[in-house]
Amino acid sequence: MTFYQKLAQHHKKLSKLDHLEAICGWDQAAMMPEGGNTARSEAMAELAVISHELATAPYLAEWFERAERETLTAEEKASLREMKRQWQQHTVVPADLVEEKSLASSTCEHAWRSQRAQNDWPGFSENLQKVVELARREAQIRAEATGLSRYDALLDLYEPGMSTKELDALFADVKSWLPELISQIREKQTHDQIIQPVGPFPVEQQKQLSLAIMDKLGFDFNHGRLDVSAHPFCGGVPTDVRITTRYDENDFTSALMGVIHETGHARYEQGLPVKWAGLPVGKARSMGIHESQSLFFEMQLSRSEAFIGILAPLAAETFGRTDDPALTPENMTLINTRVKPGYIRVDADEVTYPAHVILRYEIERDLIEGNIEVADIPELWDKKMSEYLGLNTKGNFTDGCMQDIHWPMGSFGYFPSYTLGAMYAAQFMAAMRREMNIENLIRERNLQPIFNWLDRHVWKRGSTVSTSKVLQDATGETLNAQFFKEHLVHRYLK
Amino acid sequence: MTFYQKLAQHHKKLSKLDHLEAICGWDQAAMMPEGGNTARSEAMAELAVISHELATAPYLAEWFERAERETLTAEEKASLREMKRQWQQHTVVPADLVEEKSLASSTCEHAWRSQRAQNDWPGFSENLQKVVELARREAQIRAEATGLSRYDALLDLYEPGMSTKELDALFADVKSWLPELISQIREKQTHDQIIQPVGPFPVEQQKQLSLAIMDKLGFDFNHGRLDVSAHPFCGGVPTDVRITTRYDENDFTSALMGVIHETGHARYEQGLPVKWAGLPVGKARSMGIHESQSLFFEMQLSRSEAFIGILAPLAAETFGRTDDPALTPENMTLINTRVKPGYIRVDADEVTYPAHVILRYEIERDLIEGNIEVADIPELWDKKMSEYLGLNTKGNFTDGCMQDIHWPMGSFGYFPSYTLGAMYAAQFMAAMRREMNIENLIRERNLQPIFNWLDRHVWKRGSTVSTSKVLQDATGETLNAQFFKEHLVHRYLK
Numbered sequence: 001m002t003f004y005q006k007l008a009q010h011h012k013k014l015s016k017l018d019h020l021e022a023i024c025g026w027d028q029a030a031m032m033p034e035g036g037n038t039a040r041s042e043a044m045a046e047l048a049v050i051s052h053e054l055a056t057a058p059y060l061a062e063w064f065e066r067a068e069r070e071t072l073t074a075e076e077k078a079s080l081r082e083m084k085r086q087w088q089q090h091t092v093v094p095a096d097l098v099e100e101k102s103l104a105s106s107t108c109e110h111a112w113r114s115q116r117a118q119n120d121w122p123g124f125s126e127n128l129q130k131v132v133e134l135a136r137r138e139a140q141i142r143a144e145a146t147g148l149s150r151y152d153a154l155l156d157l158y159e160p161g162m163s164t165k166e167l168d169a170l171f172a173d174v175k176s177w178l179p180e181l182i183s184q185i186r187e188k189q190t191h192d193q194i195i196q197p198v199g200p201f202p203v204e205q206q207k208q209l210s211l212a213i214m215d216k217l218g219f220d221f222n223h224g225r226l227d228v229s230a231h232p233f234c235g236g237v238p239t240d241v242r243i244t245t246r247y248d249e250n251d252f253t254s255a256l257m258g259v260i261h262e263t264g265h266a267r268y269e270q271g272l273p274v275k276w277a278g279l280p281v282g283k284a285r286s287m288g289i290h291e292s293q294s295l296f297f298e299m300q301l302s303r304s305e306a307f308i309g310i311l312a313p314l315a316a317e318t319f320g321r322t323d324d325p326a327l328t329p330e331n332m333t334l335i336n337t338r339v340k341p342g343y344i345r346v347d348a349d350e351v352t353y354p355a356h357v358i359l360r361y362e363i364e365r366d367l368i369e370g371n372i373e374v375a376d377i378p379e380l381w382d383k384k385m386s387e388y389l390g391l392n393t394k395g396n397f398t399d400g401c402m403q404d405i406h407w408p409m410g411s412f413g414y415f416p417s418y419t420l421g422a423m424y425a426a427q428f429m430a431a432m433r434r435e436m437n438i439e440n441l442i443r444e445r446n447l448q449p450i451f452n453w454l455d456r457h458v459w460k461r462g463s464t465v466s467t468s469k470v471l472q473d474a475t476g477e478t479l480n481a482q483f484f485k486e487h488l489v490h491r492y493l494k
Numbered sequence: 495m496t497f498y499q500k501l502a503q504h505h506k507k508l509s510k511l512d513h514l515e516a517i518c519g520w521d522q523a524a525m526m527p528e529g530g531n532t533a534r535s536e537a538m539a540e541l542a543v544i545s546h547e548l549a550t551a552p553y554l555a556e557w558f559e560r561a562e563r564e565t566l567t568a569e570e571k572a573s574l575r576e577m578k579r580q581w582q583q584h585t586v587v588p589a590d591l592v593e594e595k596s597l598a599s600s601t602c603e604h605a606w607r608s609q610r611a612q613n614d615w616p617g618f619s620e621n622l623q624k625v626v627e628l629a630r631r632e633a634q635i636r637a638e639a640t641g642l643s644r645y646d647a648l649l650d651l652y653e654p655g656m657s658t659k660e661l662d663a664l665f666a667d668v669k670s671w672l673p674e675l676i677s678q679i680r681e682k683q684t685h686d687q688i689i690q691p692v693g694p695f696p697v698e699q700q701k702q703l704s705l706a707i708m709d710k711l712g713f714d715f716n717h718g719r720l721d722v723s724a725h726p727f728c729g730g731v732p733t734d735v736r737i738t739t740r741y742d743e744n745d746f747t748s749a750l751m752g753v754i755h756e757t758g759h760a761r762y763e764q765g766l767p768v769k770w771a772g773l774p775v776g777k778a779r780s781m782g783i784h785e786s787q788s789l790f791f792e793m794q795l796s797r798s799e800a801f802i803g804i805l806a807p808l809a810a811e812t813f814g815r816t817d818d819p820a821l822t823p824e825n826m827t828l829i830n831t832r833v834k835p836g837y838i839r840v841d842a843d844e845v846t847y848p849a850h851v852i853l854r855y856e857i858e859r860d861l862i863e864g865n866i867e868v869a870d871i872p873e874l875w876d877k878k879m880s881e882y883l884g885l886n887t888k889g890n891f892t893d894g895c896m897q898d899i900h901w902p903m904g905s906f907g908y909f910p911s912y913t914l915g916a917m918y919a920a921q922f923m924a925a926m927r928r929e930m931n932i933e934n935l936i937r938e939r940n941l942q943p944i945f946n947w948l949d950r951h952v953w954k955r956g957s958t959v960s961t962s963k964v965l966q967d968a969t970g971e972t973l974n975a976q977f978f979k980e981h982l983v984h985r986y987l988k
Contacts, residue, residue, distance in 0.1 A: 019537035020514050023521055031525075035716035036734030039771075043513035050544065222529035240530030277533075 003067035004076055007083050010060070012278035017051045019237045026242040029229040052098075055090040075281075078464045082280035089157060092145045093138055101134045105410035112408040121378060121397040124408075129374045131410045132367055139368050139412075151368040154413030158287040159420060161466050164365060166479070167416055170423070171358045173481040179388060181485070182351055185339045185492040194334045197326035199250035201319055206247045209318040210259040213311070217263045217297060218451050219243075220270050232258045234265035234294075238277065241266040252315065253335060257298055264297030265290060267451070271459030282462045285470055287414065289458065291421025292428065296454065299350045299422065300429045300487070303336045305329070306442035337491065341389035343399035350422065351488055355388035357419040360404070364412045377401050424471065426484040428458070431475035497561035498570055501577050504554070506772035511545045513731045520736040523723040546592075549584040569775075572958045576774035583651060586639045587632055595628045599904035606902040615872065615891040618902075623868045625904045626861055633862050633906075645862040648907030652781040653914060655960050658859060660973070661910055664917070665852045667975040673882060675979070676845060679833045679986040688828045691820035693744035695813055700741045703812040704753040707805070711757045711791060712945050713737075714764050726752045728759035728788075732771065735760040746809065747829060751792055758791030759784060761945070765953030776956045779964055781908065783952065785915025786922065790948065793844045793916065794923045794981070797830045799823070800936035831985060835883035837893035844916065845982055849882035851913040854898070858906045871895050918965065920978040922952070925969035 001009075021044065028040050064084055072080060108127035115124040135154070142153035152163050210226060224241035236242035243262035247255045268284060276282025284290050301307055309329045316327040325331065339349050345356035363380055366372040372380065381401040385393045393400040406414055432438065432453050441449055457474035468478050495503075515538065522534050558578055566574060602621035609618040629648070636647035646657050704720060718735035730736035737756035739749045762778060770776025778784050795801055803823045810821040819825060833843050839850040857874050860866040866874065875895040879887045887894040900908055926932065926947050935943055951968035962972050 013540060016537040016540040019533060020518055020541060023534075024514055024517050027517055027521060031719065032734060033716050033719055035714070036718075036731070039513060039731060039733040040517075043510040046507060046510040047514060220529070222527050224530075225525065225527055237530070237533060239533040240526060 002070050003063045004070055004072055004080060007060075007063050007067055008079065008279060010054070010057075010063075011083050011086075011280060014051060014054055015278035017047060017054070021047055021051070022235055022237050023240075023242075026227075026235040026244075029231070029233065029235075030227040030242070030244050052090070052095075055087065060087055060091075075464065079276065079279055079281040082283075082463050085160070086280045088145065089142075093141055097134065097137060097141070101131075101138060101410055104130045104134055105408065108410075109405065109408040112402065112405070116398055116402045119396070119398045119402075121402065124397070124402055125374050125377075128407060131408065132374055132412075135410055135412050136368060136370065149369065151365045151413065154368060155416065156413075158414050158417050159467065160286055161468055162286075162288070162416070162420065167361065170479065170481050171354075171361065171419075174354050174419075174484075175358060175388070177485055178351075178355060179390075181488060181493075182339065182341065182355075182389070185351060185488075188493060189339060192334050192338075194338065195326040195331050197252070197324070197335075199248075199252075201249055201252040203247045203249060205318050206252050206255055209252070209256060209315055210245060212314060212318070213256065213260060214263050216310070216445075216447070217260065217267070218447065219263050219266055223270055224266055226259065232262060234262045234269065236269075238269045238272050241269045252319070253332075256311070256315070257302065257336070260302045261294045261298040264294035267297070267454070268293040268459050271455050273460050273462045273464070276462055276464070281464055285458075285461065285463050286467050287417035288420035288424060289467060289470065291417050292424035293421075293454065293458065295350075295421050296425040296428060300425050301442075301447075301450070303350070304439070304442065304491075305333050306439045308333045308336060309443065310445065339492065341391055343385075343391060343393060343396070344403060351492060352389060354419045354422065354484075357415050359384040359388060360406075360415040363401075364407070364415065368412050420479070423479060423481055423484045426487040427471065427475050427477075427480060428454070429487065430483045496564050497557045498564055498566055498574060501554075501557050501561055501574065502773060504548070504551075504557075505577050505580075505774060508545060508548055509772035511541060511548070515541055515545070516729055516731050517734075517736075520721075520729040520738075523725070523727070523729075524721040524736070524738050546584070546589075549581065554581055554585075569958065573770065573773055573775040576777075576957050579654070580774045582639065583636075587635055591628065591631060591635070595625075595632060595904055598624045598628055599902065602904075603899065603902040606896065606899070610892055610896045613890070613892045613896075615896065618891070618896055619868050619871075622901060625902065626868055626906075629904055629906050630862060630864065643863065645859045645907065648862060649910065650907075652908050652911050653961065654780055655962055656780075656782070656910070656914065661855065664973065664975050665848075665855065665913075668848050668913075668978075669852060669882070671979060672845075672849060673884075675982060675987075676833065676835065676849075676883070679845060679982075682987060683833060686828050686832075688832065689820040689825050691746070691818070691829075693746075695743055695746040697741045697743060699812050700743075700746050700749055703746070703750060703809055704739060706808060706812070707750065707754060708757050710804070710939075710941070711754065711761070712941065713757050713760055717764055718760055720753065726756060728756045728763065730763075732763045732766050735763045746813070747826075750805070750809070751796065751830070754796045755788045755792040758788035761791070761948070762787040762953050765949050767954050767956045767958070770956055770958070775958055779952075779955070779957050780961050781911035782914035782918060783961060783964065785911050786918035787915075787948065787952065789844075789915050790919040790922060794919050795936075795941075795944070797844075798933070798936065798985075799827050800933045802827045802830060804936065804939065833986065835885055837879075837885060837887060837890070838897055845986060846883060848913045848916065848978075851909050853878040853882060854900075854909040857895075858901070858909065862906050914973070917973060917975055917978045920981040921965065921969050921971075921974060922948070923981065924977045 024040065024044055024047075028037070028044075032040060064087065067080055104127070108131045111127055112124055136150065139150035139154050142148070142156070143150045146153050146156065148156060149164060155162055155164070207226075214226060215221070223239050224236065224243065227242065227244050228246055229244035230246060232243075232245045234241065234243045243259070243266050245255045245258045245262065268290060272284065273282050302311065312327055312329040312332040315332070316322045316324060319327070321327055339351045341352050342348060345353070348356055359381070362384065363372070363377060367374070367377075378397065378401055382392070382394050385391045385400070429438070432450065435453070436449055438450065441447065458470060461470055465473070471477075471479055518534065518538055522531070522538075526534060558581065561574055598621070602625045605621055606618055630644065633644035633648050636642070636650070637644045640647050640650065642650060643658060649656055649658070701720075708720060709715070717733050718730065718737065721736065721738050722740055723738035724740060726737075726739045728735065728737045737753070737760050739752045739756065741749045762784060766778065767776050796805065806821055806823040806826040809826070810816045810818060813821070815821055833845045835846050836842060839847070842850055853875070856878065857866070857871060861868070861871075872891065872895055876886070876888050879885045879894070923932070926944065929947070930943055932944065935941060952964060955964055959967070965971075965973055
């Protein structure tokens with residue numbers, strides 16, 4: 001057996017442990033009764049230890065060295081590169097720092113749950129200080145190992161190849177037109193007459209509707225399922241993708257759009273190259289690309305007027321409300337394209353969403369680089385919220401800088417993925433439009449060419465090439481925020 | 495850290511892997527879509543390898559040796575004894591035999607699924623021959639390690655302390671009165687007028703009824719749940735017990751009695767001593783004791799006239815059929831105590847069930863000991879079915895010696911547990927009756943004293959003492975088939 005083969009076998013083994021972790025994690029969120037939590041967490045922690053030991057086994061250094069001197073095909077070289085990437089990310093941070101980080105962030109996150117409700121910034125900031133300190137230490141170690149800056153070294157965990165330099169340029173572009181665009185759209189939407197749908201929309205019917213839409217969107221029910229959890233997510237494994245949602249009997253659109261969003265994630269996972277199953281090169285390329293698929297399904301496809309022309313009658317029929325004026329395609333389009341600046345990122349529409357992300361990016365970048373301290377966050381938050389969205393958040397930590405779980409749990413470098421995803425999605429759609437008439441396809445209920453395009457250009461590539469190569473091959477150029485702007489202008493100001 | 499403590503830590507780690515195995519196994523049976531099966535089986539096989547490596551780690555021999563020389567409390571000694579028991583069972587069989595067995599039985603079981611439907615005894619017996627041969631080799635190795643006979647060494651895996659000698663005596667007792675008892679009951683029941691309930695009984699209502707009964711039987715929903723699977727079982731872990739059932743819209747009693755049966759298993763698991771969680775000494779004592787709890791709930795408790803007085807009106811109300819003459823307590827009692835010899839063990843009533851078990855025990859005992867060969871099975875089967883139940887099975891392998899999954903999957907020594915469980919349950923009930931008036935408690939809807947008795951005498955003992963000590967302490971004597979006989983006579987011939 002060659003060293004490359006030994007490494008491949010080793011990573012397939014690791015992937016089997018990830019499989020168990022994914023299913024038990026899904027169960028914990030979607031099925032497990034509360035009382036099972038302690039033992040489950042302990043069992044999963046044990047699995048994490050075993051995985052970590054395996055992922056950082058001392059013999060791997062030599063295996064990589066030897067494998068790199070073997071004669072490999074171009075594909076195998078890509079596979080080796082991704083295995084090494086994963087291995088380096090696992091090994092570079094010393095075990096005691098990993099443990100210290102895990103302890104500090106679980107303490108911070110746990111306390112945050114009540115501190116947020118109590119608007120307790122002083123209490124929270126004390127814990128966060130510790131989390132940031134450890135994140136900086138981790139970033140420093142990763143920076144030294146990769147030659148990247150501290151923040152870039154964290155960014156690289158989620159969006160390999162992306163840099164502060166590129167992000168700064170992209171986000172500067174967005175900031176140059178977004179505030180003005182938001183006010184133009186707000187102005188245009190002033191006189192829209194929206195009829196709010198009035199519940200109850202029974203859970204059982206919402207579930208039926210969700211399953212019908214997943215089916216239309218090509219979700220493979222032989223390799224996945226839909227369930228309920230407090231926080232919707234896409235989990236499981238490519239051969240068995242588990243998506244979740246939560247139902248509100250007064251508002252069916254939020255669960256519906258959530259399911260469509262997760263279906264985008266799911267189809268990416270279900271479409272990954274089987275040939276590379278269990279190897280890093282067969283996994284999703286990046287968090288940004290992952291988000292681009294969920295946002296392609298949710299924003300590019302399903303909030304389009306053409307698609308709502310399918311969605312609305314299906315919803316009306318499912319709820320037995322074919323006469324409800326709130327469920328006409330026209331009214332549902334108004335609901336699903338409403339733009340309104342708000343405090344909460346996860347509730348934001350696609351136009352104001354980037355403002356939330358850019359704000360967080362700028363703060364966490366400076367925090368990790370050591371240019372600002374935790375104590376500076378509230379003032380910066382208030383200033384940027386006012387500047388980007390015209391909102392006053394002073395003294396409201398709950399709906400301000402304490403709203404997200406990312407910082408309490410020590411995830412720095414993740415936020416940009418959301419807006420990168422929106423940009424990738426817009427750029428994919430623009431390229432697709434050069435090849436086919438999307439609106440006609442939707443009206444003909446023929447979505448297959450759209451999925452085939454994504455499958456060929458994104459899903460089946462896995463991690464065989466870099467993110468920028470995926471983008472370049474699929475769209476003819478590197479990431480360009482103009483496609484996102486054009487999408488917004490076309491949808492909201494046409 | 496003492497060696498005892500090191501061993502305890504080691505076994506807690508093993509138990510965490512068992513936790514993951516239990517949840518992923520439950521998911522595979524109750525949740526997983528078909529297409530996820532291959533990757534799931536591979537992931538679980540990997541987990542089994544890791545568990546096995548850990549359970550048979552070479553350093554354990556020395557740890558046990560050292561721990562045995564440490565000063566331990568009586569409780570710790572019991573704990574050490576159970577750890578060693580588990581370790582010896584894992585280590586004594588060489589890895590290549592384990593693998594060969596696993597391969598032969600999965601081949602045999604897989605083929606059996608179609609061979610059984612096709613009544614293909616020649617095809618099946620060829621595979622079974624191989625399975626039996628390997629089981630004999632395993633039995634021989636275990637016999638040499640334990641000083642037991644070959645069959646006893648296998649029996650010991652499921653029912654520690656039980657022996658062929660004791661079983662022969664117990665079953666001889668049963669055989670001396672069972673055939674006559676069956677005909678007396680059949681005679682007595684000849685003129686019973688049973689009204690068969692006519693469906694449909696909607697699945698959703700059956701589920702509600704199941705949950706209501708589980709609640710009355712004290713199932714802790716904060717530490718468990720009810721779902722659906724093709725073959726009902728009790729799985730999960732003590733802090734999160736997963737029971738399953740399957741619903742038939744034409745017959746609600748089978749799912750209902752199945753749920754009650756699994757609830758008995760579940761309460762045993764939920765009631766195991768928390769103090770010993772994760773250690774062998776904190777686990778269920780034996781398969782027979784486990785079955786005694788499910789049969790106590792199903793047979794002793796729930797098929798009693800008093801309990802059906804609760805069940806029947808609850809069912810009638812749940813199905814909106816308070817006027818249905820099929821759902822009166824009187825008619826439901828007739829249905830739930832109907833005795834009728836049949837070909838299929840899993841469909842048998844509690845009176846004829848032991849005949850099925852004794853027949854299988856006698857055949858597998860002689861098979862493992864080498865007194866008979868696979869080719870002898872059909873003739874023996876036919877002879878015993880005719881003798882014990884008056885049924886002719888000649889040429890009908892499908893409903894005869896090919897009906898159970900146990901032999902194809904290489905589980906020899908398990909069958910006696912079912913009838914041992916029925917006997918233990920009857921003996922527990924007889925002892926309980928000396929302390930309280932069971933019928934009165936049921937009529938007063940006050941089941942707590944019954945559960946408290948089981949908790950104290952069975953559940954909380956875990957594996958801290960031997961099965962015979964559990965029985966002796968709880969009932970004042972060792973296993974005695976007369977209690978089972980008296981139960982049957984009292985219920986069916988009174």
